[in-house]
Amino acid sequence: MKSENSFSMTVLSKSSNESFVRSVVSAFALSLDPTVEEISDIKTAVSEAVTNCIVHAYKDTIGKIYINCDIKDNVLTVKIRDRGIGIENIEQAMEPLFTTSDDERAGLGFAVMQSFMDSIRVRSVVGKGTTVTLKKHISVRYATKKQ
Amino acid sequence: MKSENSFSMTVLSKSSNESFVRSVVSAFALSLDPTVEEISDIKTAVSEAVTNCIVHAYKDTIGKIYINCDIKDNVLTVKIRDRGIGIENIEQAMEPLFTTSDDERAGLGFAVMQSFMDSIRVRSVVGKGTTVTLKKHISVRYATKKQ
Amino acid sequence: MAVDIVVKGEVLTARLVGEIDHHTAYYIRKEIDAAIELNMPSLLILDFERVTFMDSSGIGLVMGRYKNISKRCGELHVVGAKPQIYKVMKLSGLERLVKLEMCSQEAKK
């Protein structure tokens, strides 16, 4: 397939990189010719996952966030990985409104990822880190041939 | 320093990634609050280096391009590396108008990098690959505090 | 990111401009809370018309301001949210606590 592509990147867990990473992933996803709503869903979900690495995984420290992204058969896959504190109880963590933070977090990060993407998979080992894998199918639209 | 930051990324040598990489580097450089001209210089130089990996290093094949980028003391450093065919004679390659390609290349890629950035360093081993390191100092401007 | 604060009588309007995420929410929160402290409004209006992006940090921001203004017996309205912003807000069930109005164009749909 012509549009198969992938990239990987590593950024520091600085809060200014939240906007950087979501704009990189959305620039990458543009080759799938997504709708405005699809792009905005992707940006929002990626922003949640990256923010979690910064706020939870590497709380009070600076660590590395690893992003892997690929496009295949019109599906965008984004994998966001940290080597931070990990999650003890993933099921509980994914419940809407659950948060371990007192810093005005709404506890809705996972809920946003779940509802804005087609699928989410979370793997985590306490003390080792967490990997969140997000997938979204981008609908093929008629004419618009990209140059 | 507050604005110290870095990222690294790996992309495939597909020509559609020329615009992707230059927009990623320019999004990253935005935290230095560059002028329109500075951003455009950076985009142009990065575009040249990435295009060279695609057109020359991995001619007729698809390989990986490695980008390392950091910001320190208001200097942006961009390192672009390939594991392609390498350059036999770097001095000759850097001469304006020199090109080994017949495909309407102007032979001005290195000339653009040289004149649009503050410094360029090229290291290459034939059969192993090439690393181009570009640096540009971004002038500090008055008020504009970034959020 | 920027916040424009306008006070008219008992009404404090905070117009948010740009992208709201965890990084920018901190600054917005400080600005608005300082203005509440100073003006003691009975109604706080958060205007999202010029917000171009928001993730769940924005929900935390709205909830936090709701708590702040409620404890002073004031009310909170959210206006001007574009579709992407509204989508995030709806997910949170915010509308059960706060008066939500989408931006005028969108509301007609």
Place this chain on the structure above:
Amino acid sequence: MAVDIVVKGEVLTARLVGEIDHHTAYYIRKEIDAAIELNMPSLLILDFERVTFMDSSGIGLVMGRYKNISKRCGELHVVGAKPQIYKVMKLSGLERLVKLEMCSQEAKK
């Protein structure tokens, strides 16, 4: 990237829109060369007014069209280049071969 072609008598104007790099230059080149083949103009005008980015691939593009039109005894003008585009063109010494005009606003500076 897009190319709008306008033909008026002996003059063929190609308006380039978007970003010119190695990836997009291939398509632009094909479009323009096909139009030259068809219309046999004595003057080719490349209008860069709506070009938002260009690297040295754009120089290759201009030089290639210069060769093509020259061998048919035609002339080439480049108009509307914004500062960033003009900067790349100047580096190439293109102005010794081709009539270069910056976009009107910039020319006044």
